Structure formats: C-alpha cells, structure tokens
Amino acid sequence: METLPPIVPKKKPRKFSTSPILTAIFSFLMNLMEFPASLTQRVIGVKRMGYFFLMPNLLIFGIFILFPMLLNFYFGFTTGDSILLQNREWVGTANLERIFDCETFLDHNTCAEDLFWRGMGNTARFVIWQVGMMVLISLITALALNRDIAGRAFFRSIFFYPVLLSPVVVALIWKWILQHQHGLLNALLVGIGMEKIPFLLDAQWAQFWVIFVSVWAQMGFYTLILLAGLQAIPADLYEAAAIDGADAIQGFFKITLPLLMPTMVVVLVLSLIRAVQIFDQVFVLTNGGPGTATLYIVQYIYRTGFEHRRYGMAAAASLVLAVVLMVLTIGQLAINREKEAA
DSSP states (O other): OOOOOOOOOOOOOOOOOOOHHHHHHHHHHHHHHHHHHHHHHHHHOSTTHHHHHHHHHHHHHIIIIIHHHHHHHHHTTEEOSOOSGGGOEEOTTHHHHHHTOBSOTTOGGGBTTHHHHHHHHHHHHHHHHHHHHHHHHHHHHHHHHTSOOTTHHHHHHHHHHHHHSOHHHHHHHHHHHHOTTTOHHHHHHHHTTOOOOOTTTSHHHHHHHHHHHHHHHHHHHHHHHHHHHHHTSOHHHHHHHHHTTOOHHHHIIIIIHHHHHHHHHHHHHHHHHHHHTOOHHHHHHTTTOSTTTTOOHHHHHHIIIIISOOHHHHHHHHHHHHHHHHHHHHHHHHHHHHHHHO
C-alpha cells in the first residue's frame, strides 16, 4: 500500500507584541489630541477639517516663501541701504534700467552694472557645460546600472551617496583636495615628481573644477530618475526588436531614447533650474574667484545685497533671474509638448 506523507502542521504566524509602556504612551497622546480635534470639528465642520490640517503648511509657505517673494518684488522698485519699508525711496524701474544700461550686451565692460552681465555670462557658460555633462553622464550611468551586473545595488548606492551630503560639505572636501599649498591632489603630483598646479587659482582650472564638483555631487539624483524611467520601459519591446534583427544601438535610438524622452525633459528642467541657481558650492570652493572667473549670478545678487547693501539692485537682479528661469522652463516644456504631439 502507498503510504501517505506525514502531515506537517502549519506554523502559526508570528505575532509581534508591543511594549505596554509604548502602548500606554501612544494611547495617552491620542487621547490628548482627541479633545482639541473634536472641538475644532464641531466648530468648523467636518468638510473644513482638510483646511485645518493644511493650515500649518500654508503658514510656513506664506511666511518663508510667499512673503519674501512679495517683499523682494517691492524692493526691486525702491532704493536705499535700509531694510525698513518706510525708509526706502520708490524709484520705479530705475534699477532695471540701470541693469540694462549697456552700449553693447556683447561687452559687459560697457554696462553700468558690468558685474551683473559678467555673472550672467559665467552662469550661461556654466549651465551649458554643467547641464550637458550632467545629462550625458547620468544617462550613461543609468544605462550601466540598469543592466544585470554583479553588485548592482552596491553601485547604485555608491553613485547616490554624494547627493546625501550637504553642498557645503562637498565643497569643503574638494577644497581640501584641490588647494594649492596643502591639497591632496597637489601632494600626489609632487610625490610623482610633477609640479603643483594652481587648481583654484587659475581661471580655467577653477571653472573646470566648479563644473566637475557640481556634476559629481548631483549626478546620483538624476541617475536615479533616469533609472526609474528605464525600468518603466517594457522588456517585450526589446525582445520584439531583437527578433526583427535590431542591434543594441538601434534599440537605444529607436526604443530607449524616444520612450525615455519625457523623463529626460524632467531631468533637463530640474538640472537647468538648479544650475542657474548655483551658489553654495562655488561660494565655499572659490568664492567667485580667481577674480570674477567663477562669479555666477546668484553670488552677484548675494554680494550686491548683503555685502554692498544695495538691496534694490539685488532684488531687481533676482527679478531678471526669475524671468529667465520662467522663460527657459516654459520653452523646454513647449518643445517637449511639440515632440509628443509629433
């Protein structure tokens, strides 16, 4: 006779017990909040409770974002070295007129606010190189991390780790590496018989390292976004393309790139806005030097407002920057919409 296999009793699911002390504390806090919550609900009604819970966030937004924006807009049309509104003189568009007072915009030395246009020119060059390198390197890294390689999770965490660091910490680390006298990189160069290089004292080297450090610190964030976009592409499309005889390069340009384009636009917009607003890393790493080689527009606004106390001019410059950001963002979204429609 065929013997039946022994019946193995099913294991009961393990029950997780919480500490009686934690349970008592949690119950006390919930009971403590029950009275004001129920009283508020009776006063304003159930339908308005959503506004009640949103109120703290709205207050923070109004105090720290909306109010400073309105204050900055008013400062842009006034002059004086006082921050008190009643002590500031209304000058209308005089600050904006001074910014755009140039014989030729191709030569910033002919402008009344020459440092503003030097900062705008430096920022434009920085944005072109930094955003271009950021998108390219992030895309290559995302494509590599999307493959089935050994230690993929480890490499993903390694690439994302610099994003967790404060921009000031990143700048201090690289300043210690790149400084001329006691920098780690120059110590290595001297150790192999080469001469020291003034990485942060030469204009071209300083511009290069500012871009490099910025890309190194931020690429993990954009790599993660692109990686999510790559993983959303169905694998069946690549299998069908392989059956039709398409190679890896054709699959990239015919499948990956078109389907990844909406994600690429998000990365492009976010990196562009962040690049235009670069300040903290450069402030710590080079402080705009040598000379004005790495003076970008936000640092110009900072210097004009807080070092020279020209609050009206600094506010006017920030309004110009806001308009530029708005135009660039709307333009990129419009281009993406046209591509999707086509």
